[in-house]
Amino acid sequence: MADQKINWAAIDNDPEFQELHRKKTRFLWTLMVISMIYYFMLPIMAAYFPELFKIKVWGPMNVGLLFALSEFAVAGAIAVIYAQRANQEFDTMAREIISRAHRLKG
Amino acid sequence: MQRFLIRCLAAVPGLGVALLPVVVFAADTGAVAPQYRILTFLVFGAIIGLTLYITFWAAKYTHSTAEFYAAGRTVSGLQNGWAIAGDYLSAASFLGIAGLVSLNGYDGFMYSVGFLVAFITVLLVIAEPCRNIGKYTLGDILAFRNNRRTAKTVAAFSTITVSTFYLIAQMVGGGVLVKTLIGIDYEVSVVVVGVLMLSYVVFGGMKATTWVQIVKAALLVLASTLLVFFVWAPYGFSMPAFLTAVVSDEKVIGRVAKLLGDSASNMTPAQLGQRFLEPGLLLKDPLDQLSLGMALVLGTAGLPHILMRFFTVPTAQAARKSVIWAMIIIGGFYVLTLFLGLGAAINVGAAKISAFDKGGNMAAPLLAQFVGGGADSILGNLFLAFVAAVAFATIVAVVAGLVLASASAMAHDIYVGVIRGDHATPEEQVRAARISALIVGVVSIGLGIMAKGQNVAHLVGLAFAVAASSNLPAVVMTLYWKRCNTGGVVLGMVVGAVTAIGLVMVSPNMTYPLEKIAAANNVLQEDQALLTTALAPARQAEMSKNIEKLSKEISAAQDELKKYEGQTTSLVGLQAPIFMMKNPGIVSIPAGFLCVIIGSLLFRDKRAEEMWDELYVRQNTGLQAESSASH
Numbered sequence: 001m002a003d004q005k006i007n008w009a010a011i012d013n014d015p016e017f018q019e020l021h022r023k024k025t026r027f028l029w030t031l032m033v034i035s036m037i038y039y040f041m042l043p044i045m046a047a048y049f050p051e052l053f054k055i056k057v058w059g060p061m062n063v064g065l066l067f068a069l070s071e072f073a074v075a076g077a078i079a080v081i082y083a084q085r086a087n088q089e090f091d092t093m094a095r096e097i098i099s100r101a102h103r104l105k106g
Numbered sequence: 107m108q109r110f111l112i113r114c115l116a117a118v119p120g121l122g123v124a125l126l127p128v129v130v131f132a133a134d135t136g137a138v139a140p141q142y143r144i145l146t147f148l149v150f151g152a153i154i155g156l157t158l159y160i161t162f163w164a165a166k167y168t169h170s171t172a173e174f175y176a177a178g179r180t181v182s183g184l185q186n187g188w189a190i191a192g193d194y195l196s197a198a199s200f201l202g203i204a205g206l207v208s209l210n211g212y213d214g215f216m217y218s219v220g221f222l223v224a225f226i227t228v229l230l231v232i233a234e235p236c237r238n239i240g241k242y243t244l245g246d247i248l249a250f251r252n253n254r255r256t257a258k259t260v261a262a263f264s265t266i267t268v269s270t271f272y273l274i275a276q277m278v279g280g281g282v283l284v285k286t287l288i289g290i291d292y293e294v295s296v297v298v299v300g301v302l303m304l305s306y307v308v309f310g311g312m313k314a315t316t317w318v319q320i321v322k323a324a325l326l327v328l329a330s331t332l333l334v335f336f337v338w339a340p341y342g343f344s345m346p347a348f349l350t351a352v353v354s355d356e357k358v359i360g361r362v363a364k365l366l367g368d369s370a371s372n373m374t375p376a377q378l379g380q381r382f383l384e385p386g387l388l389l390k391d392p393l394d395q396l397s398l399g400m401a402l403v404l405g406t407a408g409l410p411h412i413l414m415r416f417f418t419v420p421t422a423q424a425a426r427k428s429v430i431w432a433m434i435i436i437g438g439f440y441v442l443t444l445f446l447g448l449g450a451a452i453n454v455g456a457a458k459i460s461a462f463d464k465g466g467n468m469a470a471p472l473l474a475q476f477v478g479g480g481a482d483s484i485l486g487n488l489f490l491a492f493v494a495a496v497a498f499a500t501i502v503a504v505v506a507g508l509v510l511a512s513a514s515a516m517a518h519d520i521y522v523g524v525i526r527g528d529h530a531t532p533e534e535q536v537r538a539a540r541i542s543a544l545i546v547g548v549v550s551i552g553l554g555i556m557a558k559g560q561n562v563a564h565l566v567g568l569a570f571a572v573a574a575s576s577n578l579p580a581v582v583m584t585l586y587w588k589r590c591n592t593g594g595v596v597l598g599m600v601v602g603a604v605t606a607i608g609l610v611m612v613s614p615n616m617t618y619p620l621e622k623i624a625a626a627n628n629v630l631q632e633d634q635a636l637l638t639t640a641l642a643p644a645r646q647a648e649m650s651k652n653i654e655k656l657s658k659e660i661s662a663a664q665d666e667l668k669k670y671e672g673q674t675t676s677l678v679g680l681q682a683p684i685f686m687m688k689n690p691g692i693v694s695i696p697a698g699f700l701c702v703i704i705g706s707l708l709f710r711d712k713r714a715e716e717m718w719d720e721l722y723v724r725q726n727t728g729l730q731a732e733s734s735a736s737h
Binding site for chain 1: 212215216219220221223225226227229230234346347349350352353379380383384386389392394396399403409423426427428429433435437440441497509678719720722723724726727728729730
């Protein structure tokens with residue numbers, strides 16, 4: 001194992017790693033909070049605002065059914081937004097940090 | 107050794123064939139008419155044969171621990187996405203949610219949303235870091251910066267607890283299901299499920315389990331898509347036309363009237379039909395729903411058999427991709443269940459569905475029979491047989507994943523990690539894994555048979571609650587909080603699990619004899635009064651239907667009284683529940699998190715803090731992550 005050769009503290013202090021950390025943390029927890037709020041709105045609205053859910057919008061299709069279906073769309077959108085940003089930005093930053101770490105080691 | 111295993115495996119299909127005649131003779135009830143039962147066995151046989159062929163093939167590649175526990179880390183993102191869906195879509199979600207929708211409309215569908223949203227947590231906080239840090243088990247993740255032996259011991263206990271709750275629910279549900287479908291004896295079906303699942307796990311390890319799950323998920327999606335196609339086609343695939351048919355259906359209107367009771371009397375039929383698409387027919391207590399929602403959304407990320415799937419892919423990127431695929435498959439599937447449930451409500455009807463099974467589990471199979479041409483047609487029974495076989499494959503695949511997770515905790519964490527102090531030869535480790543799988547499998551067959559007739563529906567909810575209150579806080583804090591350490595992980599996991607289990611033990615989920623006796627007495631009093639009036643000679647003719655129903659209810663109530671005679675308290679000695687919610691999550695999840703924090707602050711641990719830099723860099727960059735096996 002080459003564990004000892006990598007200076008973890010040095011990478012952790014690397015400004016670029018800290019930048020990655022900051023961006024990622026803010027992005028992840030924002031998405032997490034949004035998705036939780038949107039999810040828990042469903043049972044809360046169903047319990048406390050049932051009249052709103054009963055409004056018909058498209059034949060017998062009502063607000064409640066549309067809202068429940070929108071949960072799937074929102075979950076999908078959050079997953080796609082995360083994957084896009086991770087694929088394009090976070091992975092690239094991580095790759096650079098790794099290659100620098102290997103240079104430092106060598 | 108290897109050759110012996112493969113020879114044993116080759117004998118397994120033979121065993122299956124040998125069981126068939128026994129099974130056929132034992133069959134006397136079930137949704138499939140006896141003359142069509144042979145069709146069912148042919149479809150069952152084909153699917154079982156396919157999975158055993160996969161196992162035979164996978165066994166050739168399963169020699170090392172990385173191959174046994176993690177399929178050599180060579181599973182692609184797409185494959186793993188299907189396998190996660192296969193692991194996650196248990197019979198409870200396939201048959202259960204379609205059934206809930208068919209009986210209760212909107213609320214049934216609302217129930218399914220949490221199962222999908224749960225994967226947001228998995229995607230954002232769990233999948234990639236776990237792939238970068240972990241090796242085979244939950245214990246590996248927790249042992250990274252905490253005391254190895256302590257962390258592995260607690261993690262293994264928690265893994266086995268969660269998996270066992272889930273497993274018993276699957277075993278009992280599966281046994282009942284197979285009995286309802288084709289009339290095989292409960293015990294026989296538990297043993298068949300157990301033997302099949304063991305052959306996948308013991309011989310083929312993770313590779314066979316993965317492919318069995320992929321095949322099963324594909325079959326499940328295929329069956330549901332076909333069903334929805336045939337249900338929706340008569341309405342020209344128009345959403346309003348289909349929903350109009352639902353709300354104007356007499357069976358649906360009758361069902362809503364029955365659910366609402368007295369309050370339905372001043373509603374028009376049109377209002378009653380529309381009510382089926384509005385909330386509140388099933389779920390009454392909003393706090394309980396929030397509690398269940400929390401357990402689902404946070405518990406999925408702590409289920410050991412789901413966590414384990416992320417060790418099978420080569421990189422964190424592949425882990426990310428696999429969650430996205432899993433979400434597409436699982437999300438699409440739950441939207442299909444809305445159509446399945448509503449389709450069953452109009453085509454089969456709630457009365458017929460609940461006559462076979464009160465929980466509605468027969469909704470999808472009966473819908474298949476209807477779509478194919480009804481109970482007397484070959485095509486209808488073939489379609490029913492197909493759906494039944496898919497349900498059976500579902501149970502076996504989910505159970506296999508659970509047994510693999512428990513066996514890895516026992517062999518890799520407890521035996522190799524704790525007892526042998528990580529000093530075991532690769533051969534010894536693989537042997538320990540296989541023996542553990544065998545032990546877990548045999549114990550679970552025994553538990554499944556012992557739990558016959560028990561109400562185990564709440565065990566799945568409990569498994570999610572324990573995972574959310576014990577595993578998730580420990581993993582999240584280990585990964586994201588610098589001060590987290592062994593003391594916190596141990597305290598959090600123990601308190602989280604004990605709180606969740608303890609609250610369920612004193613909750614309305616348990617059976618309270620006094621309540622049951624009171625309810626039965628109530629029914630007796632009311633029904634006997636009704637029966638007296640119904641038996642009056644003048645009205646006997648018009649009430650004849652009611653007389654039959656009343657006498658049935660009376661005898662059921664008398665059975666209840668006999669069953670609970672002399673009992674006054676529940677399993678834990680209570681006359682009435684103390685904790686009024688069915689799901690403990692809303693209390694036990696915060697308790698778990700809080701105790702990780704308190705424990706970490708009370709017990710300082712230098713190693714845990716020193717390891718933080720390494721853990722944090724590794725989980726974010728994938729530096730030195732376990733690489734995939736090279737042949």
